[in-house]
Amino acid sequence: xxxxxxxxxxxxxxxxxxxxxxxxxxxxxxxxxxxxxxxxxxxxxxxxxxxxxxxxxxxxxxxxxxxxxxxxxxxxxxxxxxxxxxxxxxxxxxxxxxxxxxxxxxxxxxxxxxxxx
Numbered sequence: 001x002x003x004x005x006x007x008x009x010x011x012x013x014x015x016x017x018x019x020x021x022x023x024x025x026x027x028x029x030x031x032x033x034x035x036x037x038x039x040x041x042x043x044x045x046x047x048x049x050x051x052x053x054x055x056x057x058x059x060x061x062x063x064x065x066x067x068x069x070x071x072x073x074x075x076x077x078x079x080x081x082x083x084x085x086x087x088x089x090x091x092x093x094x095x096x097x098x099x100x101x102x103x104x105x106x107x108x109x110x111x112x113x114x115x116x117x
Contacts, residue, residue: 024088025107033107041065042105042112043073049082056082057089060113064105066095076109 025033036042045062058080066072074094081087091101 025102029104029107032104034111036108037111042108045113047113062109074105
């Protein structure tokens with residue numbers, strides 16, 4: 001396990017280009033997620049790199065305030081395989097939207113984790 005620093009932009013750009021814009025999320029989830037990341041609703045974001053003999057993984061964790069309400073936070077956990085080929089493996093959000101794997105909160109944490117605006 002290795003913690004990534006802000007200088008690891010290449011990996012973070014790959015998160016956006018592969019996960020967000022590869023039809024993983026609805027347009028609404030992307031739009032709201034981008035707003036969450038830009039307006040400070042996403043916090044405590046960490047990106048951790050994990051490796052096994054056959055693949056490289058990224059784990060993104062953090063919190064997001066509930067849909068424009070700063071009274072309640074959702075915990076988020078995203079696991080993706082980076083190599084040999086990119087794939088979102090598991091996304092977990094505590095929201096009640098029923099879209100826990102592809103909700104706007106998950107979209108927001110991915111936007112913020114790669115510094116995309």
